[in-house]
Amino acid sequence: MQKIGVFVCWCGSNIAATVDVEAVAQASLSEPGVVFSTNYQYMCSEGGQSAIRNAIAEHGLTGIVVCACSPRMHEATFRKTAAVAGLNPYMVEIANIREQCSWIHRDKEEGTKKAIILARAAVAKLNRNVPLIAGESQVIKRALVIGGGIAGIQTALDVADAGYEVDIVEKTPTIGGKMAMLDKTFPTLDCAACILTPKMVDASAHEKISLFTYSEVESVSGFVGNFTVNIRKKARGVNSDLCTGCGVCIEKCPSKKAKSEFNQGLCNRSAIYIPFAQAIPNVPVIDRESCIKFQTGKCGVCEKVCTAKAIDYAQEDEIITRQYGAIVLATGFKPISLESYDEFQYNQCPDVITSLEFERICNAAGPTKGKVLRPSDHEPPKTVVFVQCVGSRATVECGKTYCSKICCMYTAKHAMLLREKYPDTEVYVFYIDVRTPGKSFDEFYRRAVEEYGVHYIKGMVGKVAEEDGRLIVQGSDLIADKQVIIEADMVVLAAAIEPDPTARSLGTMFTASMDTNDFFTEAHPKLRPVESPTAGIYLSGLCQGPKDIPDTVAQAGAAASKVIGLLSKDKLVGNPCVAACNEPLCNGCSTCELVCPYGAITYEEHLVVDHGVRETRRVSCVNEAICQGCGACTVTCPSGAMDLKGFTNLQIMAEVDAICR
Amino acid sequence: MRRVRDMMRSRAGELLKDGAVTRVLGWKSGEFYYDPTPSFFDTEESLDELVYNGFSAAMLSKYLIEATKKEGRVLVFLKPCDTYSFNHLLKEHKVDREKTYVIGVGCGGMLDIEKLRALGVKGIESMEELGENLVIHTLYGDKKFARGDVLLEKCATCKGLEHKASDELAVPDELWEWETSDRFARVSELEGMTSGERFAFWRGELSRCIRCNACRNACPVCSCNKCVFDNPRSGVIAKANADTFEENMFHIIRAFHVAGRCTDCGECSRVCPQNIPLHLLNRKFIKDINAFYGEYQSGESVDGKSPLTEFRTGDVEPGIVHERGGA
Incomplete structure (x- = not known):
């Protein structure tokens, strides 16, 4: 028989105002096993915790029920308290009489009645609790960063600087990500390449960092501290060890019809290419779709001109298996497709471009060598209209409901750069609101308006039409309360940003949950912003939500510090509330294996002894280190062989019985 | 159905004889004509008792759970619908496929004794199954029925006559097919x-x-x-x-x-x-x-x-x- 103590918390007036805490403490005394009960103003305070410790010692309690707030809040606190007093921490049950009772009731009598029932259920469960011992597992001291943009690079550098090995897997041929495409960065207007490329070099030169570019994560197994990942190194067609990066192959390649992805399709590239001059690694890739050799079998110019003999047409994809203790998702973003926005004529008029295309046009290393020229006729535009919130904060189906956060600032930057370089250009910006919360952000925007004379018009653009080589932009000016029509030479659309599409499959692979927009969700939006709910998976950069470069770098560092915290441990203590198989009852049907979202269940041939009958048969085995205790297997098991420690079927039935009593 | 039975007996005999299988799982006569009972046969001679007729509704798949735990290979006769259950048992690892040899047997729809009783049939001695016509010889004389009227519920709403698993088939060419009704x-x-x-x-x-x-x-x-x-x-x-x-x-x-x-x-x-x-x-x-x-x-x-x-x-x-x- 258990000796149970019940501790009822007032939570100041949070609970005590709607629940008669004294009555709850008194009522619980008549429950089976309860030998002591009390109430206190703040049970989580030192005073409350010492009352618990003293009662455990004085009454020889074998378990405690704390009637207080949600277990999410203080279960860990009270488990520690119990452990200090010599109790097994899993002999603690929380009756949530705050979120599930006092906060949702007004009537004190009703609230008290319900609190008594909730306490009763917790006592009934505790009567069936058994001490649980958590297992330990090793930590592999290497991290994997998926995505080689600024977020991934920063996280990798921070983790590597702490002395741990890091691998970066990047799906494109180079690291650098979207930031490498940018011209200047707000609000300081320093050039993106000047601050990024040194970091790219640092990452590639760091003795603790290995780069896997043009590679993708194929599959993952394992659990926090012990992940095994298969990485597909796609065939470059070029032997990285031999290539000297001289670039002759690129120069001589006769196929130059492929659109340059890096330049947003604004110019062409050869079939064998590096995305941009500062690419890391400086090893070309053969794009097999546009390569004449691969398509027709004839050509082979690059092989002939390569003095290093690095061209290898027969190269095949390679699968590399590596082990990691922690994984960081830094998969980044892309601008949304503007196919469905016919009102802006994006698909029809070459001079209607996205902001990222504008970045390339502004960039000295871009297709126009930094001269702002219209894509259609390569003439400098005299009037440029910027349209903000294209697909952001949208109420229509094709858009995104969220604010993309970066567009207000980069549009102000674009407008300012344009006015600075070409003071005779008229620049208009259509906006819904200008959002500038950030250090020196509002000053930056005001400079665009006040010093650079950019015309900001509050209102949306309804229609863009091409007439005699000019773009007729029709919009509304909400402040002047009138329609405006602007004859422009170029229209720049601030397209909403969305998570990179590869995030979805990675999310499934890593069981990292996502929100409705495919951004990865945090373990807690305020208190654990860089951790995924799945242990050992961390989030860095835009894959978690829209953010600018300063925020991304800050978050990348935060993710790195969490990774370092994990890798610095020699052993991890697991959660003992995991599934367990009752072998004599197990049928070996595999249903639990099929539903397990973590791959924690395998089947093995075991000798099963049931009432003297010995039989070797196939039974379910739970890897306690992988199991997250979700309980999917326990509800799917037809024979009831699977049970969850700490939440056994009997415990839950006891709670239900107590509530229905 | 008699032709199917003869095919079953002769193939089972051959397979037992050359040692390809050690046991045969089929049906033999029960206490009454209308209740053929699942049974194992382990000699060629015993196969004379193997029956297969419109009352062989009992599904044999489940008997394989215990049968395949033993040594040797079991020959089992499965009607089309029984193969679904067989596959399910394989899926849940209850039956060892290596230890089974499946002969898919043709089926003309199984008969519902309750329906026949309701039509006044009792004292069944034997039966002639002639396609859609059924002649039942009883102690009280012959009774004729249209087979479609006295099918089991599960056969009236048959899932189809294709075997979803088999090593070989015993299905004669001119087997009666019937129109099924909506199972829902x-x-x-x-x-x-x-x-x-x-x-x-x-x-x-x-x-x-x-x-x-x-x-x-x-x-x-x-x-x-x-x-x-x-x-x-x-x-x-x-x-x-x-x-x-x-x-x-x-x-x-x-x-x-x-x-x-x-x-x-x-x-x-x-x-x-x-x-x-x-x-x-x-x-x-x-x-x-x-x-x-x-x-x-x-x-x-x-x-x-x-x-x-x-x-x-x-x-x-x-x-x-x-x-x-x-x-």
Whole structure:
């Protein structure tokens, strides 16, 4: 028989105002096993915790029920308290009489009645609790960063600087990500390449960092501290060890019809290419779709001109298996497709471009060598209209409901750069609101308006039409309360940003949950912003939500510090509330294996002894280190062989019985 | 059907003789003509007792669970519908495929003795099965029927005459094929009732249950080593019934346990001595699964996941129950 103590918390007036805490403490005394009960103003305070410790010692309690707030809040606190007093921490049950009772009731009598029932259920469960011992597992001291943009690079550098090995897997041929495409960065207007490329070099030169570019994560197994990942190194067609990066192959390649992805399709590239001059690694890739050799079998110019003999047409994809203790998702973003926005004529008029295309046009290393020229006729535009919130904060189906956060600032930057370089250009910006919360952000925007004379018009653009080589932009000016029509030479659309599409499959692979927009969700939006709910998976950069470069770098560092915290441990203590198989009852049907979202269940041939009958048969085995205790297997098991420690079927039935009593 | 039986006897004899199989699982005469009983045959001579006729409805797949635990290979005769249950047992690793040799036997639809009794048939001595015509010789003279009128419910709504698993077939060319009816027709009727009417219907049907466990024992999906109802730790046995509703719950829980796995073989209703239409509970699940997750036939193949053990982004939301006016 258990000796149970019940501790009822007032939570100041949070609970005590709607629940008669004294009555709850008194009522619980008549429950089976309860030998002591009390109430206190703040049970989580030192005073409350010492009352618990003293009662455990004085009454020889074998378990405690704390009637207080949600277990999410203080279960860990009270488990520690119990452990200090010599109790097994899993002999603690929380009756949530705050979120599930006092906060949702007004009537004190009703609230008290319900609190008594909730306490009763917790006592009934505790009567069936058994001490649980958590297992330990090793930590592999290497991290994997998926995505080689600024977020991934920063996280990798921070983790590597702490002395741990890091691998970066990047799906494109180079690291650098979207930031490498940018011209200047707000609000300081320093050039993106000047601050990024040194970091790219640092990452590639760091003795603790290995780069896997043009590679993708194929599959993952394992659990926090012990992940095994298969990485597909796609065939470059070029032997990285031999290539000297001289670039002759690129120069001589006769196929130059492929659109340059890096330049947003604004110019062409050869079939064998590096995305941009500062690419890391400086090893070309053969794009097999546009390569004449691969398509027709004839050509082979690059092989002939390569003095290093690095061209290898027969190269095949390679699968590399590596082990990691922690994984960081830094998969980044892309601008949304503007196919469905016919009102802006994006698909029809070459001079209607996205902001990222504008970045390339502004960039000295871009297709126009930094001269702002219209894509259609390569003439400098005299009037440029910027349209903000294209697909952001949208109420229509094709858009995104969220604010993309970066567009207000980069549009102000674009407008300012344009006015600075070409003071005779008229620049208009259509906006819904200008959002500038950030250090020196509002000053930056005001400079665009006040010093650079950019015309900001509050209102949306309804229609863009091409007439005699000019773009007729029709919009509304909400402040002047009138329609405006602007004859422009170029229209720049601030397209909403969305998570990179590869995030979805990675999310499934890593069981990292996502929100409705495919951004990865945090373990807690305020208190654990860089951790995924799945242990050992961390989030860095835009894959978690829209953010600018300063925020991304800050978050990348935060993710790195969490990774370092994990890798610095020699052993991890697991959660003992995991599934367990009752072998004599197990049928070996595999249903639990099929539903397990973590791959924690395998089947093995075991000798099963049931009432003297010995039989070797196939039974379910739970890897306690992988199991997250979700309980999917326990509800799917037809024979009831699977049970969850700490939440056994009997415990839950006891709670239900107590509530229905 | 007689031709099928002869094919079965001769092939079984050959396979036993050359040692390809050590035992044969088939049917032999029961106490009455209308109850051929599952039986093992291990010599060529004993095969003279092997019967196969319109009353060989009993499914043999489940007997393989124990049979394949023993040494040697078992020859089993499976009707088309029995192959679904066979596949399901393979999927759940209950039967060792290596230790089985499957002969898919042709089927002309199995006969419902209850329907025949209702038509006044008793004292059956033998029967001639001539395509769609049936001549039954009884102690009281011959009776003639159209086969389609006296088929078992599970055969009237037959899933099809294709064997979903077999090593070889014993199907004669000119086998009678019949028109099947909608297997969900009665489920739809029940769905049309108010919840009160439906509750009353099931209370009435299930009140006849004598807990003989025949449904559980015949069910190819109910193949647990130890059923939850026999497990003292489950908290449901050795307990005085609060009221008869608790007894009814046996069938509800059983239906939940086989949901997404039930092959719709219809054995539960066929073997029920109290004629409770238990298959309707399972068919309701099948109908809903088809509607919510796309058509799915358990046992159609050994591979693949059942919709209830698979998570897909397009999966039905729980709110659908509310939309459909359910409680």
